[in-house]
Structure formats: C-alpha cells, structure tokens
Amino acid sequence: QLIASGESAHVEFKSTIWFDINQSLKNPNYSPKKEAYIQDNIIKTIAGFLNSEGGSLIIGVSDDGEAYGLKDDIQFTQRKDLDGLELEITQLLMNVFSKEIVATKVRSSFPQFKQKTILRIDVKPSNSPIFAKTSKDQEAFYVRIGNLTQLMSTQSAISYIAQHKWNSEK
Secondary structure, three states, rough: OOOOOOOOOEEEEOOOOOOHHHHHHHHHOOOOOOOOHHHHHHHHHHHHHHHOOOOEEEEEOOOOEOOOOOOOHOOOOOOOOHHHHHHHHHHHHHHHHHHHHEEEEEEOOOOOOOOOOOOOEOOOOOOOOOEEOOOOOEEEEEEHHHHHEEEEHHHHOOOHHHHOOOOOOO
C-alpha cells in the first residue's frame, strides 16, 4: 500500500544501497562495488526525514515502483546475507548520525514486495537539528520538502533551524 501510493514528503524509494544499476546496464566493463555516491543518497534521505516530519525509506524499489530487491547489495556485505546487510547499514548510520539517533529514531525491517525482499527504514523526526556527513566528508543539513530531499544553504539551514518546531516529545 505504501509503495502503491508513490513517493511523497514521507516516502522515498531507492533502488539500491551501493550497487550502481545504471553503470551495470550501460558499461560492460563495470566491475560492481560499493559505490559511496549511491550510499550518500540513503544518508541524505534519512537526514532529511530526521530534520523534517519523519518518513519511510524503501530500498530495493525503483521510483516507478519496480521491485529490484536487495540481492545486488547483499553481495557487498561481509556475511552475504540479510543479517549482514542490516548490520552494515546500522553501522553506517551510527557512524554518520550517532548511536543515540539510530537507536531511538530509526527502525529497519525486511518486508516482501513482488516476491523480493526489500528494506524499509522508518525514521522518526529528530528532537534537534541533524547534520549528515557524506562520503565526501562534508557535513551538510538536509530537509524533506515535498517528495525531494534538499540540501540547505548555510543561511537557509540557520533560518529553518530557528523556525522549525523541535519537539522533545517526538
């Protein structure tokens, strides 16, 4: 039902965590590996949800609702199974945000969609501003605006942080 409704301010689809589907289709010499720039899209989306009203990130589903599943990403994990994938995702998120944020604001599950296992990451809104560090070592402030995750300029981030209702009850 969530996927059928499409992307919104509270729902985002990503085809993969690390695997570059486009490269693998276009370039016969592409050697699959963990791609940091694809992983960065996951980090930015979660940061955007944390700094806004929360939401659900669905990984293994394309923007048009096609089921990819997680098999291409699992190959990059040390254990090469779902448990190993969850472990590596959790470790990544704790390195980017903090153990406290991941423990209290982020929940992962592995539902089935069109006979494929996908990853659903539910994110609650943060009680305070969250800056995310991408693979390029740049800390940045992201928010969810409509169905887009937006990088905020310094001035926009200051204004947003000042005006946003950070609720310690969340």
